[in-house]
Amino acid sequence: MYNNSDRFKLFCLEGVKEISDLNASFILPFLENLALHQGIVNTYKSCDSIESLEESLSALLYADRSFKDYEILYLVFEGEGNAIVLDDYYYTLGEIAEFFEGKLSGKILHFANTKLLDLDEEEAQYFLDVTGARAVSGYNKKVPVYSAAIDNEFFGLCQQYDDVVEIVEELYAHHAAICTTMGFVLYY
Template sequence: MSDRDKQSKLFCLEGVRDVEAHTGSPILPFLEYLALEQGITNIYKTCDGIESLEESLNVLLYEDRNFKHYEILYLVFEGEGNTIVLDNYYYSLEEIAEFFEGKLKGKILHFANTKRLDLDEEAAQYFLDVTGAKAISGYGKRFPVLSTVLDNHFFALCQEYDDVVTIVETLFESQYALCKAMDFRLYY
């Protein structure tokens, strides 16, 4: 178990069709639950294109003095395999990695199951090497139900342990059927 001097945080970024017209998200009650029941401080932002994605990430990276305490970047985007979809455009994780170049040291990027995460070893390693991230995780299967049940367990374990192997082993020990059904994946 880690001995943390400050409570770590989670940054959630959700891709939506139109930021101005966006009125609510099924992810918000989950984030509220994380804050109230798990003690996981979080920030929620939306983006509807690459410009608003970059703007949100720039604010996080350059203006938030607590960025070093954000251990998890929780990304709720549509997409398949190695891409996310924003404003009907497909952006590869390699493009995203270049934006984050060297800025994600020690962070875990976790994708909700709205995006099917299917990376080959080379693409995953490229992302980790370029960004400095500790790990990238998500699900190999899209489910009609949002992945918040399993995400909750994963985030709680990330608060408890530093080692990603321990996190994944513990997650599979306690939630094996759900991990297998949703095809939980972690690249490190």
């Protein structure tokens, strides 16, 4: 079905309360579903502090030989405003942009709805310009449902289409109600 060298690849980084708690992640079953049912190869890493976040991002950028192959970086963190929150520390999207300066060429950075993506056009453009990312996406409405099911659909469409506008059109064509309810947004 899939040629290993042509497989779509995703990197997931999740903020958890305690890395040593093997049951801390609720995203792993969804990642397994991506691999089994959509053929999306994914790598998972968790972090529980700003130090482990920065360590994970550094390892991703400088030590992970697959970094160039990841098409989506999937961030699953709590957050508010334009920041993720980890161990009571706020890490802004501006800081994330500077960390990834020029290194996300052709990649989509996607946030789960555990952190609302609340950017104005200027902030989004700054993020895209600094990182070189193809797009940044997520959700801007707080709902009591986790976004993994629609994230899986989004990732599947990213695997099928190159044009981000076409991806969003297809997502809304098949899942308009949930996309609207959750406030799916994509900046490119």
